[in-house]
Amino acid sequence: MSVRSSTSGWAFAAFPLAVIVVFTALPTVAGVALSFFEWTGGNRPNFIGIENYRAAILHDPQLIHSLRNTLIFGVATVPITVILAFVLAVALKAEWFVGKTTVRTIIFLPFVISIVAIGFVWRWVLDPHSGLLNMGLESIAADRMFADWPVPWLGDSPWALGTMCFVHVWRNLGFCVVLYLAALSRVPRSLYDAAGVDGAGSWQATWRIAWPAVRPMTLFVVITSSIWSLQVFDLVWVMTGGAEQPWTDVLNTHLYREFAANRLGYAATIGVLVLIITAVITVAQLRWLRGSTEAAS
Amino acid sequence: MSAWSKPAWPIRAAVHAFVYILAATMLVPFAWMCSTSLKTDAEAIDVQQLALLPAGSVSDWKWGNYVEAWRLAELGDVYLNSLIVAVVVTVLSVLHNALAGFAFAKLRMTAKRSVFIAMLLTMMLPYQVYFLFAYILCGWLGYVDHLHALIVPFLASAFGIFYMRQSIITVSDGLLDAGRVDGLTNFELFWHVVLPSIKPAVGALAIFTFMASWNNFFWPLIVIDSQENFTLPLSVAALSSGLYVQSWPVQMAAATLITLPTIVVFIIFQRIFVQGLALTGMKG
Known part of the structure; x- marks a missing residue:
C-alpha cells in the first residue's frame, strides 16, 4: 500500500468484481443447488435430493460412454501434446534448424482459427467417399490395408474418437510449442555449459538439462491441456453434427443435449460432475508434479 | 556451446523431415479447403481421380462459389x-x-x-x-x-x-x-x-x-x-x-471466407500474438 490515497481501490474493482459475482460465482452456487432438484424451467423446481446423481451413475449409459470418451480424450491427447510440443520446441531452438520462424508460424496457425471452422474443414478432408484422406489412400492402394473400407473416420466407431483426438492435438500443438519455446529461452546457458564440460551431446542436453529445467512449464501445459480436453465441445459438435453416439459423445455434448431438452436439474448434475473431475485432476497433477520436482532436486 | 553441438547430418535431416511433415499437416486441410472452394460440385465429389487443383485455367475456376457462399450464409x-x-x-x-x-x-x-x-x-x-x-x-x-x-x-x-x-x-x-x-x-x-x-x-x-x-x-x-x-x-x-446448402464447394468457399481473415490478421500480427501468448503462459 505504497500509494496513499483517499479513494479506495473498491471504486475501481467494484464493477469488474460484480460482473464475476453475478455471472460466475452466484450461478455456480445456484447450479450446484439445482443439481438436487428436478426442473424443466417452467414451474417450481422439485426437490429430489440425490436422485439426479443416482440416475447419472446407475441409469444413464450415455453419460458413462461420454465420461469414458472424455477420459480417453484426456489420456490420449495430453501426453502426446506435451511430448510433441517439447520435441518441436527443442528442434526449433536448435541453431542448425532451417526455417524456424516459418515453421513456428505454420504450426501455430490452427490455434488462431475457430475450432468450429477447423472441425468443418476436417470433416470435408475426412469424408469417407470424396474426402482427401480416403481418396489419397485409395490412390496409393492403401485402402486394402483396412478391413472395412471406406473407413468411417467420423462415424460411430472408436475411429471417430481417435480422429477427434488427432484434430484436437493438431489444433493445440502450436500453442504449447510457443509456451515451451518461451520456457526454453529462459533456461540459463550456464546449465548447458556445465553439462558440456561432462561432454553431454545434444540428446543428453535435451533430456537431462532442458526437460527438467522446463518442468514448471510442463506443469502448466499438462494442466491447461487436461482442462481443454475436459471442456471439449465445439470440435465434437461440428465433426459429428451433434449426433448422439456411444463412441463420439463427450461430457459436454451430453450436457448440452440435456440442457436443450429442458432437463435443467440433470444438466446441472453433469456440470457438478465436471467441476468435481476438474478439481480432482488439477489437485492430483499439482501434487504429482510438485512431488516429483522435489524428488528430483 | 558444446551442449548444443551439431548432431551428425543424418539426425539433422531426420529432425528436419519430421518437423516439416508436421508443418505440412497443418497446411494441407486449408489448401484442400481452398482447392475445393473453386471446383464444381461434380469435380469435388469425383471419386475417380484426386484432383489437387480445379480443372481448367484460373479464369475457369468457379469463383462464383464465393458469391453464393457470401449471400447464402x-x-x-x-x-x-x-x-x-x-x-x-x-x-x-x-x-x-x-x-x-x-x-x-x-x-x-x-x-x-x-x-x-x-x-x-x-x-x-x-x-x-x-x-x-x-x-x-x-x-x-x-x-x-x-x-x-x-x-x-x-x-x-x-x-x-x-x-x-x-x-x-x-x-x-x-x-x-x-x-x-x-x-x-x-x-x-x-x-x-x-x-x-x-x-x-x-x-x-x-x-x-x-x-x-x-x-x-x-x-x-x-x-x-x-x-x-x-x-x-x-x-x-x-x-x-x-x-x-449441401454443396461442398460452396461450403468450403464459406469456410475460406471465414478462416482467411483470421489467417491474414495472424500473419500480420504474429509477433505480438506469439510473444503475448508466451507471456500469458509465463504468468500462469
Missing part, C-alpha cells in the same frame, strides 16, 4: 455481429480488468486479500457448472437472443484481473509516488503512469480476449436463436450441418 451481417461483440468486449473488459488489477496491486482496499483469493478460486470453475444460471439470468434481463448476452457477462474476467494485477505489481512505487506528488488522482495515475508501463501485457490480454470472444461457440449456441444475431462460429456450424 449472410456473411456480411455475421461478420459485423462478431466484430461488434469482440471489439466491445475486448476494449471494455481489458479496461475493467486493468482497473481492478491496479486496485489489487497498488491501492488500499478493505478485505483485499480475501477478495483476491476468492476471485482466484472462481477461475477454477468450469463453465459447465455456471452457464445454466448465467443463461437464466440473461433471460430475466431480456438478453436472450440479443448481442447483449454475448457482451455483458464478459465485461470483466477473473483471469484478466489476475493477469493485470501480476503485471501492475511490477510497476515501481516510486513512479506512482512521484505522480501523486504532482497531484494526479488515482484514475490519472492509472491512465498516464500505469497503462503506458504495462503495454505488452495489455496487448497480450487484448489479443487473448479478442480471440476468446471471436471464437466462442458454446455460449452463443446457448443464448442466440435467430440467424440475424449469429456470430461466425454459429454460422459455420449451421453451414456444416447443411442448413443453407
Whole structure:
C-alpha cells in the first residue's frame, strides 16, 4: 500500500468484481443447488435430493460412454501434446534448424482459427467417399490395408474418437510449442555449459538439462491441456453434427443435449460432475508434479 | 556451446523431415479447403481421380462459389455481429480488468486479500457448472437472443484481473509516488503512469480476449436463436450441418471466407500474438 490515497481501490474493482459475482460465482452456487432438484424451467423446481446423481451413475449409459470418451480424450491427447510440443520446441531452438520462424508460424496457425471452422474443414478432408484422406489412400492402394473400407473416420466407431483426438492435438500443438519455446529461452546457458564440460551431446542436453529445467512449464501445459480436453465441445459438435453416439459423445455434448431438452436439474448434475473431475485432476497433477520436482532436486 | 553441438547430418535431416511433415499437416486441410472452394460440385465429389487443383485455367475456376457462399450464409451481417461483440468486449473488459488489477496491486482496499483469493478460486470453475444460471439470468434481463448476452457477462474476467494485477505489481512505487506528488488522482495515475508501463501485457490480454470472444461457440449456441444475431462460429456450424446448402464447394468457399481473415490478421500480427501468448503462459 505504497500509494496513499483517499479513494479506495473498491471504486475501481467494484464493477469488474460484480460482473464475476453475478455471472460466475452466484450461478455456480445456484447450479450446484439445482443439481438436487428436478426442473424443466417452467414451474417450481422439485426437490429430489440425490436422485439426479443416482440416475447419472446407475441409469444413464450415455453419460458413462461420454465420461469414458472424455477420459480417453484426456489420456490420449495430453501426453502426446506435451511430448510433441517439447520435441518441436527443442528442434526449433536448435541453431542448425532451417526455417524456424516459418515453421513456428505454420504450426501455430490452427490455434488462431475457430475450432468450429477447423472441425468443418476436417470433416470435408475426412469424408469417407470424396474426402482427401480416403481418396489419397485409395490412390496409393492403401485402402486394402483396412478391413472395412471406406473407413468411417467420423462415424460411430472408436475411429471417430481417435480422429477427434488427432484434430484436437493438431489444433493445440502450436500453442504449447510457443509456451515451451518461451520456457526454453529462459533456461540459463550456464546449465548447458556445465553439462558440456561432462561432454553431454545434444540428446543428453535435451533430456537431462532442458526437460527438467522446463518442468514448471510442463506443469502448466499438462494442466491447461487436461482442462481443454475436459471442456471439449465445439470440435465434437461440428465433426459429428451433434449426433448422439456411444463412441463420439463427450461430457459436454451430453450436457448440452440435456440442457436443450429442458432437463435443467440433470444438466446441472453433469456440470457438478465436471467441476468435481476438474478439481480432482488439477489437485492430483499439482501434487504429482510438485512431488516429483522435489524428488528430483 | 558444446551442449548444443551439431548432431551428425543424418539426425539433422531426420529432425528436419519430421518437423516439416508436421508443418505440412497443418497446411494441407486449408489448401484442400481452398482447392475445393473453386471446383464444381461434380469435380469435388469425383471419386475417380484426386484432383489437387480445379480443372481448367484460373479464369475457369468457379469463383462464383464465393458469391453464393457470401449471400447464402449472410456473411456480411455475421461478420459485423462478431466484430461488434469482440471489439466491445475486448476494449471494455481489458479496461475493467486493468482497473481492478491496479486496485489489487497498488491501492488500499478493505478485505483485499480475501477478495483476491476468492476471485482466484472462481477461475477454477468450469463453465459447465455456471452457464445454466448465467443463461437464466440473461433471460430475466431480456438478453436472450440479443448481442447483449454475448457482451455483458464478459465485461470483466477473473483471469484478466489476475493477469493485470501480476503485471501492475511490477510497476515501481516510486513512479506512482512521484505522480501523486504532482497531484494526479488515482484514475490519472492509472491512465498516464500505469497503462503506458504495462503495454505488452495489455496487448497480450487484448489479443487473448479478442480471440476468446471471436471464437466462442458454446455460449452463443446457448443464448442466440435467430440467424440475424449469429456470430461466425454459429454460422459455420449451421453451414456444416447443411442448413443453407449441401454443396461442398460452396461450403468450403464459406469456410475460406471465414478462416482467411483470421489467417491474414495472424500473419500480420504474429509477433505480438506469439510473444503475448508466451507471456500469458509465463504468468500462469
